[in-house]
Amino acid sequence: xxxxxxxxxxxxxxxxxxxxxxxxxxxxxxxxxxxxxxxxxxxxxxxxxxxxxxxxxxxxxxxxxxxxxxxxxxxxxxxxxxxxxxxxxxxxxxxxxxxxxxxxxxxxxxxxxxxxxxxxxxxxxxxxxxxxxxxxxxxxxxxxxxxxxxxxxxxxxxxxxxxxxxxxxxxxxxxxxxxxxxxxxxxxxxxxxxxxxxxxxxxxxxxxxxxxxxxxxxxxxxxxxxxxxxxxxxxxxxxxxxxxxxxxxxxxxxxxxxxxxxxxxxxxxxxxxxxxxxxxxxxxxxxxxxxxxxxxxxxxxxxxxxxxxxxxxxxxxxxxxxxxxxxxxxxxxxxxxxx
Amino acid sequence: xxxxxxxxxxxxxxxxxxxxxxxxxxxxxxxxxxxxxxxxxxxxxxxxxxxxxxxxxxxxxxxxxxxxxxxxxxxxxxxxxxxxxxxxxxxxxxxxxxxxxxxxxxxxxxxxxxxxxxxxxxxxxxxxxxxxxxxxxxxxxxxxxxxxxxxxxxxxxxxxxxxxxxxxxxxxxxxxxxxxxxxxxxxxxxxxxxxxxxxxxxxxxxxxxxxxxxxxxxxxxxxxxxxxxxxxxxxxxxxxxxxxxxxxxxxxxxxxxxxxxxxxxxxxxxxxxxxxxxxxxxxxxxxxxxxxxxxxxxxxxxxxxxxxxxxxxxxxxxxxxxxxxxxxxxxxxxxxxxxxxxxxxxxxxxxxxxxxxxxxxxxxxxxxxxxxxxxxxxxxxxxxxxxxxxxxxxxxxxxxxxxxxxxxxxxxxxxxxxxxxxxxxxxxxxxxxxxxxxxx
Numbered sequence: 001x002x003x004x005x006x007x008x009x010x011x012x013x014x015x016x017x018x019x020x021x022x023x024x025x026x027x028x029x030x031x032x033x034x035x036x037x038x039x040x041x042x043x044x045x046x047x048x049x050x051x052x053x054x055x056x057x058x059x060x061x062x063x064x065x066x067x068x069x070x071x072x073x074x075x076x077x078x079x080x081x082x083x084x085x086x087x088x089x090x091x092x093x094x095x096x097x098x099x100x101x102x103x104x105x106x107x108x109x110x111x112x113x114x115x116x117x118x119x120x121x122x123x124x125x126x127x128x129x130x131x132x133x134x135x136x137x138x139x140x141x142x143x144x145x146x147x148x149x150x151x152x153x154x155x156x157x158x159x160x161x162x163x164x165x166x167x168x169x170x171x172x173x174x175x176x177x178x179x180x181x182x183x184x185x186x187x188x189x190x191x192x193x194x195x196x197x198x199x200x201x202x203x204x205x206x207x208x209x210x211x212x213x214x215x216x217x218x219x220x221x222x223x224x225x226x227x228x229x230x231x232x233x234x235x236x237x238x239x240x241x242x243x244x245x246x247x248x249x250x251x252x253x254x255x256x257x258x259x260x261x262x263x264x265x266x267x268x269x270x271x272x273x274x275x276x277x278x279x280x281x282x283x284x285x286x287x288x289x290x291x292x293x294x295x296x297x298x299x300x301x302x303x304x305x306x307x308x309x310x311x312x313x314x315x316x317x318x319x320x321x322x323x324x325x326x327x328x329x330x331x332x333x334x335x336x337x338x339x
Numbered sequence: 340x341x342x343x344x345x346x347x348x349x350x351x352x353x354x355x356x357x358x359x360x361x362x363x364x365x366x367x368x369x370x371x372x373x374x375x376x377x378x379x380x381x382x383x384x385x386x387x388x389x390x391x392x393x394x395x396x397x398x399x400x401x402x403x404x405x406x407x408x409x410x411x412x413x414x415x416x417x418x419x420x421x422x423x424x425x426x427x428x429x430x431x432x433x434x435x436x437x438x439x440x441x442x443x444x445x446x447x448x449x450x451x452x453x454x455x456x457x458x459x460x461x462x463x464x465x466x467x468x469x470x471x472x473x474x475x476x477x478x479x480x481x482x483x484x485x486x487x488x489x490x491x492x493x494x495x496x497x498x499x500x501x502x503x504x505x506x507x508x509x510x511x512x513x514x515x516x517x518x519x520x521x522x523x524x525x526x527x528x529x530x531x532x533x534x535x536x537x538x539x540x541x542x543x544x545x546x547x548x549x550x551x552x553x554x555x556x557x558x559x560x561x562x563x564x565x566x567x568x569x570x571x572x573x574x575x576x577x578x579x580x581x582x583x584x585x586x587x588x589x590x591x592x593x594x595x596x597x598x599x600x601x602x603x604x605x606x607x608x609x610x611x612x613x614x615x616x617x618x619x620x621x622x623x624x625x626x627x628x629x630x631x632x633x634x635x636x637x638x639x640x641x642x643x644x645x646x647x648x649x650x651x652x653x654x655x656x657x658x659x660x661x662x663x664x665x666x667x668x669x670x671x672x673x674x675x676x677x678x679x680x681x682x683x684x685x686x687x688x689x690x691x692x693x694x695x696x697x698x699x700x701x702x703x704x705x706x707x708x709x710x711x712x713x714x715x716x717x718x719x720x721x722x723x724x725x726x727x728x729x730x731x732x733x734x735x736x737x738x739x740x741x742x743x744x745x746x747x748x749x750x751x752x753x754x755x756x757x758x759x760x761x762x763x764x765x766x767x768x769x770x771x772x773x774x775x776x777x778x779x
Contacts, residue, residue, distance in 0.1 A: 080384060090383045095369055096355075101390040 001216065001229070002236040003255035005244060009204040010047060012240045016135070016202055017051035019236075021061045023133055023198075029065035034103070036067045036125075038134030038193070039093070040145070041085045044202045045137055046092055053096040063099040067128050069121075071136065071145035072187035075109040075159065083173045084109075107157070107186040118157040118186060125192065134196035138203055141165060142211035142224035146187035149223040153231075155189030190228045198234045201226065209246040212239060217251055349375030352769065353382075353393035357743075359733050360405045360710045360717070370404060372739035377476040377768030381735040399743060402763060405713045406731045407448025407740030409720040410694045411541065411646060412488060412589070412621055414453050415653030417441045420664065421452045423653075424464050432468050439472070439481035444773040445693045446762040448740035449473070449483040449730055451540055453650075456491030456502035459519050466524040470538035473738075478770030483740075485724060486540025490589060492519060494569035495545040498594045501681050501688040502569065503670070509549035513557055526561055539563060540724065543589040545570035546580035559584035564724065566621075567605055569594040574607035581608050581615045587723060588620035590650060591637055593628050593687075609640040617641050619723040621648040622715075624697040624704065625690040627678050631704035638705055638715075646723060647701055647715040649694040652679055657691075664688070695744075699759045709746070709760070739769035 111117035385391035568589025671682035721731025743764035764774035
C-alpha cells in the first residue's frame with residue numbers, strides 16, 4: 001500500500017494527474033500496445049480530469065493509444081441525461097482530449113439485456129489485456145465504484161441496487177427528488193478492480209476520513225469495500241490532510257516517512273518495470289537497457305500485502321502476477337473457465 | 340475518388356476555446372457543426388453512438404460564437420436595391436445572388452429582403468426572386484432569404500416617410516392584395532407536387548385603412564406575418580389589429596404617432612393591454628432614426644419582443660454623395676455619412692449602417708450584456724418568424740449559421756470608451772463563408 005498525503009485536494013489531484021501522465025509516458029503506448037486506463041466519475045476526480053485536459057492541450061500527453069473503461073453507469077436514464085456518467089465523461093474529459101471513441105468503454109445502462117452487457121464488459125477488459133491502471137474514488141461509506149457496503153469481494157461487473165444513502169446523496173443532482181434518482185446501476189465488481197495491475201484512489205475531505213480509517217487501518221471487510229485494496233499488490237491511495245483526520249498519528253507519520261525516505265534516497269515509490277511498460281508481446285524487440293532495469297527493484301517500500309498470499313482464492317486470480325506474456329494468456333483462459 | 344469527395348464534403352468542425360451565446364449568457368462550451376447536414380451536431384451522441392470525431396478543430400482563443408444574424412428589414416445592399424428592377428430584368432437574380440454573397444460577410448446569414456412601396460409590376464417582377472432561398476442548404480449561396488418583406492403599399496399617406504405617395508393604396512378585400520402582390524407570391528404554391536411556401540413572409544400595413552384589420556386573420560392563416568407600420572393607428576386601432584393576428588410593429592416610433600401620455604398610439608400595445616399578446620417590434624439603432632434614450636425605453640418596455648433591424652438601403656458601403664433611388668430613378672437620395680435623406684428635404688430615408696453596428700450601438704446605449712444585445716438580432720427575430728430551434732440559436736439540430744465575433748474597445752468622438760463587436764468569421768450551413776481558415 002502506498003498512501004500519499006498532500007496538503008489539499010488540489011495538490012492531491014495534481015499528484016495523481018501527473019502520476020497517470022508519467023505512467024502512460026513510460027508505458028510508451030502504441031497502436032499495438034495500448035495503455036488501458038480505468039476511470040471513475042464523481043466530484044473527487046473532476047480536478048484530475050481538468051489537469052489531464054490541460055496537459056493534453058499543452059502537448060504534454062496524448063491519449064491516442066489509450067483504452068478506457070469506466071467504472072459504472074446508472075440504469076434507466078438516457079445516455080444524454082445531464083447526470084449520466086456518459087455525459088460526465090464527455091463533459092469533463094472525452095470531448096477535450098484525443099481518446100478515440102472506439103477506445104472508450106462505458107457500461108450501457110439501457111442495454112436490453114443488462115446481464116449480457118456485464119459479461120461483455122468483462123470480456124472486453126480481458127480482450128484489451130486487462131487494466132493497467134484503475135483510477136477511483138470512494139464514497140463516505142467506503143464504496144468503490146457502485147460496490148455498496150456488503151458487496152462481495154469476489155464480485156464482477158453486474159447490476160447493483162444502490163444503497164439508500166447513495167440515493168439520498170445523489171438526489172441533489174436530480175432536483176432533490178428521490179423518485180427521479182436511479183435506483184440501480186451497472187458497476188464493475190470489487191474483483192474487477194483488484195485485477196487491474198495498479199489501483200490509484202483519491203480520497204479528499206474530512207467526511208471521508210472515517211472511511212479511510214476503516215479501509216487502511218482495519219481489516220478487510222465487505223462493509224467497506226475499498227478495504228479490499230489491502231489484498232492488491234500495487235494500490236496507491238492519495239489523500240489530503242483532511243481525509244487523514246481519523247487516522248492514527250502513527251499511520252500518517254509512517255506513510256509520510258516512507259515517501260520522505262524514498263525521495264531522499266533518490267527513487268520513487270514506483271512499480272516494478274514490467275508493470276510500468278506493460279506485458280510486451282513476444283518477439284518484440286526489447287530496448288537494450290531493459291534487462292538492466294528488469295531487476296527486482298526495491299520499488300515498493302510499503303509493506304508487501306502478505307494477506308494476499310494467504311488468501312488463496314483471489315491470489316490465483318491475479319493476472320498481474322504473471323512475469324511473461326505467455327503466462328498472461330494462460331491465466332486469461334483459466335479465468336474464463338473458472339467464470 | 341468519389342469517397343474522398345464525399346468525406347471532404349461532410350466536414351465536422353469542432354469549435355473550441357470559445358464562448359457561445361445561449362439565452363442571456365455566454366457559455367464556455369465546444370460546438371460541433373456538420374457541413375453535410377448544415378446543422379449543429381448533438382456532439383455527445385455522435386461521439387458515443389457513431390464514433391464521430393471532428394474533421395477539424397477551430398480554436399477561437401476565447402472569442403464569441405453567436406448564431407448568424409437575422410435582419411428582418413433590409414432594403415438592399417452593396418449598390419443593389421431590391422425594389423429597383425434593373426434595366427435588364429433578367430439580371431435581377433444574378434445581382435441578388437451577388438448581394439447574398441457579400442451580405443453574408445457582414446454576419447447577416449439570413450434576412451427578409453424588404454420591398455418599399457412600389458407599383459404592382461415591381462412586386463410581380465421582384466418577388467419571384469425574393470422567396471425563401473435556403474432549401475438547397477448551400478453555404479456558397481451566402482445569406483439566405485427567409486421570404487420577402489413587403490413594406491407597403493397599404494400604408495397611411497400621412498405617415499409615408501419616403502415612400503412615394505402615388506403608389507400608396509388601400510385594401511378593401513383580399514383581391515386588392517392579390518392584385519398588387521400577385522396570388523402566386525402571397526400564397527403557397529404547388530411545384531412538382533410539393534407545396535412551396537409563399538414568397539412573401541411578412542407584410543407591413545397600416546391597419547386603420549380600408550378593411551385591413553378584418554383581412555389580417557385571413558392573411559395570418561397563410562403564415563404571413565403582419566406588422567404594423569407607416570400608420571396613424573390609435574392605441575385602439577393597434578390593439579384591434581393585434582387581436583386580429585398582427586404580431587409585429589415595423590420600426591417602432593418611426594412613421595407613427597408619437598407616444599402621448601393620454602393617447603399612447605401604437606407604442607401603447609407594448610404595455611400589455613388586457614388579453615392582447617404583446618407584439619414583436621423592430622427598432623433602428625443607427626443613431627439617426629431614434630435617440631439612444633428612446634431605444635433604451637423601447638427595449639425596457641418588452642425585451643422579449645425587441646428586434647434590432649438595420650432598415651439599411653442599398654447605399655451601405657458606398658461613398659457619400661447623391662444617388663438615384665426608386666423606380667426608374669424618380670427620386671434622389673443624399674448620403675452623408677451613415678445618414679440617408681431624400682434630396683432637397685430632411686426626411687430620413689433609411690439607414691446605411693450594417694446590422695452588427697446597430698448591435699454595437701445598442702450595447703453602448705443600454706449597457707446591456709453582449710448576449711442580450713445579440714438576442715435582438717438572433718433568437719428574437721427567429722421566434723417572431725416561428726423559427727425557434729432552427730435559426731437564431733446554437734442548440735443541437737439548429738442550422739449551423741454562425742458568426743465568430745471579437746470585442747473591441749474604441750473611443751468614440753467624445754472620448755468615451757465603447758465596446759464594439761467585429762465579425763471575424765462567418766459560417767453558413769456548417770461551412771466557412773468568410774474569415775478564418777479554409778474558406779469553402
